[in-house]
Amino acid sequence: xxxxxxxxxxxxxxxxxxxxxxxxxxxxxxxxxxxxxxxxxxxxxxxxxxxxxxxxxxxxxxxxxxxxxxxxxxxxxxxxxxxxxxxxxxxxxxxxxxxxxxxxxxxxxxxxxxxxxxxxxxxxxxxxxxxxxxxxxxxxxxxxxxxxxxxxxxxxxxxxxxxxxxxxxxxxxxxxxxxxxxxxxxxxxxxxxxxxxxxxxxxxxxxxxxxxxxxxxxxxxxxxxxxxxxxxxxxxxxxxxxxxxxxxxxxxxxxxxxxxxxxxxxxxxxxxxxxxxxxxxxxxxxxxxxxxxxxxxxxxxxxxxxxxxxxxxxxxxxxxxxxxxxxxxxxxxxxxxxxxxxxxxxxxxxxxxxxxxxxxxxxxxxxxxxxxxxxxxxxxxxx
RNA sequence: GGAGGGGUGCCGGAGUGGUUAAUCGGAGCAGACUGUAAAUCUGCCGCCUGGAAGGGCUACACAGGUUCGAAUCCUGUCCCCUCCA
Numbered sequence: 001x002x003x004x005x006x007x008x009x010x011x012x013x014x015x016x017x018x019x020x021x022x023x024x025x026x027x028x029x030x031x032x033x034x035x036x037x038x039x040x041x042x043x044x045x046x047x048x049x050x051x052x053x054x055x056x057x058x059x060x061x062x063x064x065x066x067x068x069x070x071x072x073x074x075x076x077x078x079x080x081x082x083x084x085x086x087x088x089x090x091x092x093x094x095x096x097x098x099x100x101x102x103x104x105x106x107x108x109x110x111x112x113x114x115x116x117x118x119x120x121x122x123x124x125x126x127x128x129x130x131x132x133x134x135x136x137x138x139x140x141x142x143x144x145x146x147x148x149x150x151x152x153x154x155x156x157x158x159x160x161x162x163x164x165x166x167x168x169x170x171x172x173x174x175x176x177x178x179x180x181x182x183x184x185x186x187x188x189x190x191x192x193x194x195x196x197x198x199x200x201x202x203x204x205x206x207x208x209x210x211x212x213x214x215x216x217x218x219x220x221x222x223x224x225x226x227x228x229x230x231x232x233x234x235x236x237x238x239x240x241x242x243x244x245x246x247x248x249x250x251x252x253x254x255x256x257x258x259x260x261x262x263x264x265x266x267x268x269x270x271x272x273x274x275x276x277x278x279x280x281x282x283x284x285x286x287x288x289x290x291x292x293x294x295x296x297x298x299x300x301x302x303x304x305x306x307x308x309x310x311x312x313x314x315x316x317x318x319x320x321x322x323x324x325x326x327x328x329x330x331x332x333x334x335x336x337x338x339x340x341x342x343x344x345x346x347x348x349x350x351x352x353x354x355x356x357x358x359x360x361x362x363x364x365x366x367x368x369x370x371x372x373x374x375x376x377x378x379x380x381x382x383x
Numbered sequence: 384g385g386a387g388g389g390g391u392g393c394c395g396g397a398g399u400g401g402u403u404a405a406u407c408g409g410a411g412c413a414g415a416c417u418g419u420a421a422a423u424c425u426g427c428c429g430c431c432u433g434g435a436a437g438g439g440c441u442a443c444a445c446a447g448g449u450u451c452g453a454a455u456c457c458u459g460u461c462c463c464c465u466c467c468a
Contacts, residue, residue: 034419055418093418101420114420145418183418214417222417242418249417265417272416272423287412317422325422 001137001179001206003238003259009352011230011257014344017238019137020177021077021085022052026238027254027343029336030055030087030262035064036080039267040326041333043082049302049330050337052084055262058131058139059091063113063120067133075135087262088136090127090169092143092162092183093243096215104144106161124168132175140209141169143183148217155187158212159196166200181207181240188221190228197232208233209240210258214249222249227256247276247339248363251356254343266336270328273317276335278362284328289314302334303327 002018017024031038031046034057038046046054056076061067070079076086094111095102101112108123122130127142142165146158162185173180182205186192200208210229213222226241230253233239240260241253250261266276273285277297284296292310300306304313304327316324339359346355 030418032417032419039419040422057419060419087418089418091418094420096418098420140418143418209418211418216417240418245417261417263417264419264421268419268421268423269416271421274416283414320422322422 007348009347009350012254012347012352013257014347019085021137024053026259027340028260029340031333032264034060040329049334055087058088059094062130067130071133086136087138088131088134090140090142092145096145124165125172128169128172138179140181141166141183143211145212148215159185159192163199179206181209183209183211184229185212187212188217193229197229201234207238209242211242214244223252226253230257251359255356266332267329270332271325276332280363284313285317302331304331
């Protein structure tokens with residue numbers, strides 16, 4: 001794997017990520033397909049939108065169908081019929097999301113399967129071995145992702161463990177066709193983030209991720225920590241902000257020099273009727289869309305917006321029809337892809353700051369209106 | 384004609400003397416979701432008033448009655464269903 005920095009606009013960067021499964025232009029958003037599928041869509045539809053890389057999950061695939069099965073069937077790309085690039089997450093996020101089902105110590109983490117209750121001990125070495133079995137283009141170290149409200153000592157302990165594990169992962173890593181990325185931890189504490197970024201940068205990984213953000217902390221904090229951490233990472237290596245996110249979060253993080261994003265948000269939220277538009281997030285099942293003849297976003301080039309009225313999407317959601325989930329996912333992923341292309345274009349034209357301002361102004365307009373209304377109400381009651 | 388059962392809020396359906404503006408579903412109205420245990424979860428949901436807490440009003444087919452107190456007991460009326468003839 002190689003990373004070429006093409007252009008910077010202030011701190012924002014446009015680059016190219018060269019993988020065994022193609023060249024990926026950055027900034028890039030990876031759709032999440034934890035179980036070797038981006039829920040509701042075919043690989044053809046995903047690449048039809050324009051995506052060239054996606055994310056899958058080591059832990060979930062290890063549990064089911066089992067890494068061996070996938071290896072036997074010719075690795076993950078072939079198993080899921082995707083010939084673009086793949087990044088696998090190690091399972092570190094499951095230390096956070098499945099907190100009630102695992103026990104952790106310096107040696108590794110023991111998960112109790114949410115599927116059948118069976119017990120599974122995953123060490124950093126094992127996490128690498130399993131990811132090698134899947135054959136993704138980029139793999140991640142096993143990290144300990146603590147909740148964002150963890151106190152300093154707890155966060156520090158998780159960070160130390162993540163560092164220890166990063167070294168072990170690096171040592172265990174053999175397959176030179178797979179790039180192993182490190183993950184900076186340190187929660188919402190700038191001094192820990194600094195320690196973490198510096199320590200890991202010293203280990204010379206081919207790419208660096210920032211983990212443990214967008215887990216419930218205020219957005220301002222997410223942005224501050226992202227900015228601070230990104231500034232401490234090597235210039236010539238790709239930077240990956242894990243689990244982010246929403247359109248506005250990505251716009252902010254690109255400004256701080258992040259190159260890679262992934263998030264389940266656009267797809268999950270789509271399945272629940274929340275659709276991204278240039279004017280902000282919208283809930284298609286709201287009553288006001290019942291009779292809307294125009295497409296949800298006339299400027300959108302997705303299959304759903306080109307072929308159906310907002311009223312039809314509204315109807316599909318009301319009925320609980322499966323097509324609703326597909327069309328909404330198609331729409332949100334198209335929005336994300338277009339957004340990333342636009343950020344890249346803006347950077348290449350050295351106009352990112354203006355682009356960002358314009359985007360946020362429009363995107364937040366709707367939310368801002370709602371907020372203003374609430375504020376008015378509040379003020380009225382206080383005289 | 385005879386015997387029995389029943390009429391509850393937008394709908395379905397609990398409740399059989401006070402703690403009931405009335406369990407629970409559904410529908411409706413909103414909100415949340417960020418390295419996916421999620422086609423999930425949360426709130427509101429008689430009317431008026433209030434940001435809320437609260438307050439006021441009207442309610443369990445209809446009319447009357449018993450009772451300190453009734454959706455719940457009694458009487459009458461109307462309507463619906465089942466079985467027998």
